Amino acid sequence: MTNNKQLVVDTTQRDVTSYLISGTIFSATFAGSINYTKYKKDEISKYEAIKETAKLGVQGGIGTGCAVSAANSIAKKDYVSALFAIGLGAIGVYATDKLYDKAYDKFTNKKEEKDDESTK
Numbered sequence: 519m520t521n522n523k524q525l526v527v528d529t530t531q532r533d534v535t536s537y538l539i540s541g542t543i544f545s546a547t548f549a550g551s552i553n554y555t556k557y558k559k560d561e562i563s564k565y566e567a568i569k570e571t572a573k574l575g576v577q578g579g580i581g582t583g584c585a586v587s588a589a590n591s592i593a594k595k596d597y598v599s600a601l602f603a604i605g606l607g608a609i610g611v612y613a614t615d616k617l618y619d620k621a622y623d624k625f626t627n628k629k630e631e632k633d634d635e636s637t638k
Contacts, residue, residue: 532590538583545578546571565626573618580610 553567562570584607591600 532586534583534587534590537586538579541582542575542579545582546575549574549578569619569622572622573614576618577611577614580614581607583607584610 550567550571553562553571556562557564557567584603588600588603588607591597591603
């Protein structure tokens with residue numbers, strides 16, 4: 519007896535936005551647990567733990583969203599769009615890595631300055 523079942527690939531389009539949000543939450547949760555452990559071991563400061571957790575969460579969201587977009591494009595056999603989504607994801611993660619620290623430091627320094635002035 520042979521089984522003549524065919525392999526069927528589900529080509530249902532996935533909602534990129536929901537995966538972007540899910541990827542961000544998952545990445546931030548995972549990074550947060552790692553950074554919390556490092557903080558408890560006095561390997562990093564509380565500030566660094568929060569900063570790295572937020573950055574990795576954003577990068578995870580970008581990567582997940584672009585990966586789902588690429589998968590949707592591949593399902594439609596639109597390989598140019600798939601490559602574009604992959605490239606956009608790589609650029610987004612790289613840019614986040616390069617720009618996030620500067621932006622985060624600038625924002626938190628201004629906030630700390632305001633907090634210092636209000637306590638005087």
